[in-house]
Every structure is written in C-alpha cells, then in structure tokens.
Amino acid sequence: MNHDHPFGEELQDLLDGRLAEPARAEMAAHVAQCPRCREELAVLERARAAARGLLPLAQPADLAGRIASVLDAADRTSAPGATRRRLSHRWRFVAAGLVAAAALVALLILRSAVDLPGAVARDFAGYRDGRLALQLRTGDPAALEHFFAERGVAFPTRVFDLAMMQYRLAGGRVHRLAGRASALFAYTGPDAAPLICEMYGGSLAELPRAAEQRVHDGITFHVYRVSRMTLVFWQEGAVVCVLASEGNTDEVVQLAYAKALRV
Amino acid sequence: MVNRSRGRRIPAFPDPETKRARFEAAALPFSGRLYAAARRLTGSHDDAADLVQDTFLRAYRTFENFQPSTNCRAWLFTILYSIFLNERGRRRPMLLTTEQLDAVAATDKEVVAGESPWSLEVERALTRLPLAFRAAVLLVDVEDLSYEEAAAAAGCLVGTLRSRLFRGRKLLGDMLRDHAREAGFPTPTETGE
Numbered sequence: 001m002n003h004d005h006p007f008g009e010e011l012q013d014l015l016d017g018r019l020a021e022p023a024r025a026e027m028a029a030h031v032a033q034c035p036r037c038r039e040e041l042a043v044l045e046r047a048r049a050a051a052r053g054l055l056p057l058a059q060p061a062d063l064a065g066r067i068a069s070v071l072d073a074a075d076r077t078s079a080p081g082a083t084r085r086r087l088s089h090r091w092r093f094v095a096a097g098l099v100a101a102a103a104l105v106a107l108l109i110l111r112s113a114v115d116l117p118g119a120v121a122r123d124f125a126g127y128r129d130g131r132l133a134l135q136l137r138t139g140d141p142a143a144l145e146h147f148f149a150e151r152g153v154a155f156p157t158r159v160f161d162l163a164m165m166q167y168r169l170a171g172g173r174v175h176r177l178a179g180r181a182s183a184l185f186a187y188t189g190p191d192a193a194p195l196i197c198e199m200y201g202g203s204l205a206e207l208p209r210a211a212e213q214r215v216h217d218g219i220t221f222h223v224y225r226v227s228r229m230t231l232v233f234w235q236e237g238a239v240v241c242v243l244a245s246e247g248n249t250d251e252v253v254q255l256a257y258a259k260a261l262r263v
Numbered sequence: 264m265v266n267r268s269r270g271r272r273i274p275a276f277p278d279p280e281t282k283r284a285r286f287e288a289a290a291l292p293f294s295g296r297l298y299a300a301a302r303r304l305t306g307s308h309d310d311a312a313d314l315v316q317d318t319f320l321r322a323y324r325t326f327e328n329f330q331p332s333t334n335c336r337a338w339l340f341t342i343l344y345s346i347f348l349n350e351r352g353r354r355r356p357m358l359l360t361t362e363q364l365d366a367v368a369a370t371d372k373e374v375v376a377g378e379s380p381w382s383l384e385v386e387r388a389l390t391r392l393p394l395a396f397r398a399a400v401l402l403v404d405v406e407d408l409s410y411e412e413a414a415a416a417a418g419c420l421v422g423t424l425r426s427r428l429f430r431g432r433k434l435l436g437d438m439l440r441d442h443a444r445e446a447g448f449p450t451p452t453e454t455g456e
Contacts (some may be wrong), residue, residue, distance in 0.1 A: 009429045013425075044436060047431075047432035050381075050439055052404050054386065060312055063298060067319045071319065071323050122280070126284065131281060
C-alpha cells in the first residue's frame with residue numbers, strides 16, 4: 001500500500017470491505033486526514049450507490065412465452081440429432097437397428113394403448129413431492145386460463161373453481177404429458193391434500209382398459225387406480241381432462257362430475 | 264447433477280419432464296434480472312430479448328453441468344455474458360452510438376417504474392461506459408454478485424475484474440458529478456471536508 005496516497009483500487013477495497021486488519025485501519029486513518037483520498041472515495045461511493053439504486057426494467061410481456069418456446073423446441077430436438085452426428089459408420093447400423101426396435105415397441109405400445117394414466121400419476125407425484133413446480137401461482141381461474149392462452153396452449157382451457165368443494169386453486173403450468181402439450185393446474189384440498197387436473201388434446205380411445213367406467217349425465221368417466229392415487233379421465237370435445245388425487249375414489253369422481261357438468 | 268460410473272455418463276434426470284421442471288424452478292425466476300442486464304449491455308430491447316432467449320436455451324441444454332449447490336443466477340450471467348461477447352459483441356461497437364443512447368433513454372422513460380431524472384441520468388451514464396467496465400459495474404453493483412462470481416461471469420481473473428470495476432466506477436462517478444448535487448449526494452467539497 002502506498003501510504004502517501006493509496007492506489008484507487010485500494011480505496012475501492014476499503015469501500016467494499018475487502019481489506020483485512022490492520023490494512024483496513026491504516027487505510028481508514030489515511031482517508032480521514034486526506035481530502036484528496038476522501039474525494040476519490042466519494043466518487044467511487046457515488047457510482048456504487050447510483051448503480052445499486054437503478055430501478056428494475058419491466059420485462060417484455062412476450063419474454064416468458066419466447067423462453068417457453070425455445071425450451072419446447074429443445075425438448076423436441078434434443079439428444080438424438082446431436083448424437084447421430086458423432087456416430088461412426090459401424091454404429092449407425094446398430095443405431096438403425098435400435099431405432100427400428102424402438103419403433104416396433106412404440107407401435108405395439110400405441111396399439112395396446114399409451115400409458116397416459118402412468119404419466120399422470122408421475123406428474124401428480126412430482127407435484128406432491130415438490131419436483132414439479134407451478135409456473136404461475138394464482139387462485140384466479142381466469143388469470144390461469146389467460147396464462148395458458150398466452151403461453152401458446154393450442155386448445156381452450158377451462159380452469160374450474162372448486163372452492164365450493166373445498167379445493168382452492170393453487171396455480172398451473174404449461175406441461176408435457178407423454179410427449180404432448182398439456183395444461184396442468186393444481187388445487188389444495190382439505191388437510192392440504194393436493195389435486196391436479198391436466199387437459200391435453202387427444203381421445204379416451206388411447207387409454208388402456210380402465211378399472212372402472214362410470215356414466216353420469218351422458219358423460220363416460222374412466223377411473224384408474226395407481227398406487228394410492230385415483231385418476232378420472234373424461235372427454236370434452238377434442239380435449240381429454242383428467243383429475244388425479246390421493247383422496248377417496250368417490251370424492252375424486254364427484255369432483256370430476258362437478259367439473260364435467262359445467263360444459 | 265451428473266454421476267459417472269466406470270467412465271459412463273449417467274443422466275442426471277430420470278425423464279425430460281423432470282429436467283424441464285427442475286430447470287424452470289431454478290432458472291426462470293431470474294428472467295427479469297437477466298433481461299435487465301441484457302438491456303443494459305446491448306442498449307436494445309430486441310437484442311436483449313434475443314440474448315435472454317439464447318441464454319435460457321444454452322442453459323437448458325447444459326443444465327446437467329450446473330451444480331445445484333452453486334449460484335444459479337451467477338451461472339446464468341456467465342452464459343449470458345459469454346453469448347453476448349461471442350455472438351454479438353464482436354459484431355458490434357463496444358460503445359453504443361448516440362442514436363442507441365437516445366433510444367435507451369427514451370425507452371427507459373416508458374419501462375422504468377417510477378423513473379426520475381437521476382435514474383435516467385444513471386442509465387445513460389452506464390451505457391456510456393466501455394463494455395468491460397460496464398459489465399463489471401453491472402455484475403457487481405447492479406446484480407450484486409461477488410467479485411469472484413463476477414470474474415467467472417466475465418471470464419477474467421478476480422484482479423482484472425477489480426481493476427475494471429474501479430475504472431468503471433471512477434468513470435461513472437465522474438460522469439454523474441454534475442448531477443449528484445441535485446440527487447442529494449453531498450461531496451466532500453460541499454460539506455467543507
């Protein structure tokens with residue numbers, strides 16, 4: 001340290017609390033009796049205070065949607081393309097065989113029905129365990145519907161007010177369910193029990209055989225039980241809706257009746 | 264987040280949905296701060312939005328490399344600044360043009376909540392700093408990163424960051440000298456010290 005007049009960066013170290021004793025005390029003592037260094041320190045302090053006091057800039061309204069779009073695109077075009085470029089000629093044959101086998105398996109799975117109940121059950125467990133975050137937390141169904149539309153959900157969503165049945169809307173997220181876009185929203189019920197609803201474009205015909213089917217007001221409900229969960233699917237136009245909860249099966253079905261009846 | 268066994272890379276996430284959910288929970292809360300920094304680096308709304316979008320894309324693709332115990336915000340700034348330098352900085356002048364400065368000031372009147380003549384003057388002065396100094400001030404003073412985090416984000420040594428920060432603050436403080444009194448900053452001279 002130059003004790004006649006310290007270097008400016010040492011003054012900055014004093015300002016930012018980056019000097020250890022006894023250097024800090026020596027520097028402070030020098031500044032206290034040196035107008036020139038006090039002036040220099042004041043300039044630095046003024047700049048720091050000005051920068052720290054900058055006001056937040058408003059985020060563009062479309063930024064969240066743009067980010068979601070590039071993440072969606074990354075999901076669609078991730079690993080396989082990049083990996084293929086690095087494959088040797090020999091491994092291309094192996095890869096081609098694997099792709100053919102995968103296609104065959106996929107075909108068999110599709111023919112025997114996609115495991116959508118399993119995917120919904122994983123989503124429910126993910127939300128319940130805190131691994132699946134809500135992108136918008138709101139108790140306002142209209143705000144959530146607006147959010148889904150703004151984030152590019154291609155089908156109209158109906159977010160239901162289940163407050164009369166003691167389920168409070170917690171929020172939602174634009175999601176993917178077994179490779180397709182879905183709108184996921186969550187409720188908190190009695191004793192903080194979680195309930196999720198997912199809506200996606202599709203048909204009940206894609207589902208595996210249900211453990212039980214119930215018909216109410218002309219609407220068919222497919223009921224599945226996965227572990228301790230109850231899943232209730234039904235069709236609304238081109239959209240499939242599903243409720244998932246660990247609550248009593250009849251209670252979940254009644255919630256589905258309440259929701260579906262509002263069509 | 265990445266485990267290795269016998270040299271093989273084990274995926275950090277059991278499925279794409281989990282990766283997406285964890286990334287969104289960790290990174291999305293910082294989109295506003297990233298945009299503000301990008302805006303102040305580029306001086307352009309459109310360039311800033313593009314930069315933030317590219318930052319999130321690269322971060323998502325490399326999310327397996329992120330260490331959960333570290334500062335996600337600092338990691339995102341590292342990516343943002345790297346993209347800015349590599350893909351944009353080389354094609355653009357390090358100082359904004361007069362037209363860009365005017366555009367920044369004009370737009371800021373619309374977007375800065377509760378803006379004042381002082382805050383506009385600070386924004387304008389900041390954008391007049393050479394890029395390396397501006398970045399140091401942005402990372403440390405505006406974004407509140409440590410010297411070490413800011414140096415990592417700027418891709419330089421801590422000593423270099425310290426020097427750039429000093430020179431940036433010195434220039435900024437000097438530029439704001441004439442406006443400081445109006446904004447209520449006393450100077451040693453005024454207080455008779």
